[in-house]
Amino acid sequence: MKRDPVILIIVAMVVTAMLVFGYHMSRPNADPSGAGVGAMKGKPAPDFELKSLEGKTVRLSDYHGKAVLLNFWATYCGPCKVEMPWLVELQKQYGPDGLQIVGVAMDDASQDDIAKFAKDMGVNYPILVGKESVGDSYGGIQFLPATFYIGRDGKFIDRVFGLKGRGEIEDEVKRALSKN
DSSP: OOOHHHHHHHHHHHHHHHHHHHHHSSSSTOTTTTTTTHHHTTOOOOOOOOEBBSEEEEEEGGTTTSEEEEEEEETHHHHHHHHHHHHHHHHHHHGGEEEEEEEEEEESSSSHHHHHHHHHHTSSEEEEEEEEEHHTTTTTOOSSSEEEEOOTBBBBEEEEEEEEOOHHHHHHHHHHHHHH
C-alpha cells in the first residue's frame, strides 16, 4: 500500500503540535496563553536566589531601587543572539541612570560554555545560571527570550516573550526607570 507523503507530513505536524501543547500544559504554573501578563502588572516580582557565572549568590532583591530588565535566554536561541548586543548597549546607556540588566541562562550548556558565549557576545551585565523553578515563579518561560521589566519599586511593569525591536525594548527600559 502506497502512502501519500503529504498526508504523512500533515500527521507528523499535528502529532508534534499536540506534543508541544501537552508539554506546556503539563508544566506547573505555565501560562501558554499569555493571559497572566495583565495580572502581573503592578505586583511585586518574585525574589529568587541564583548563582552567577562567577559563583556569587545573586538575588533580585539585591537590585532594589534599580530598574531591572530580567532576560531569560539560552545559548542556542537565535533571537537571543540578536537581542544581546542591544542589551549591552542599553546597559551602557542607561546603567548610570539606575538600570540593571540581569541575564538568566536557561539551557543545559555547561557553565564554561555559557561564560564563553557571554564573553564572545561582549555581555556587560550579570549572567545567572537559571533554574526551572525560577522560570515557573515568573509564570513559566515558554519562549526565549523572555524579558521582564521591573520598576525601581520591585513591581512588574511588563513581560515580553520573543524578540522585539531595539526601540521597543528601550521604551520599556525608560518606563521601568520612571517607576519609583
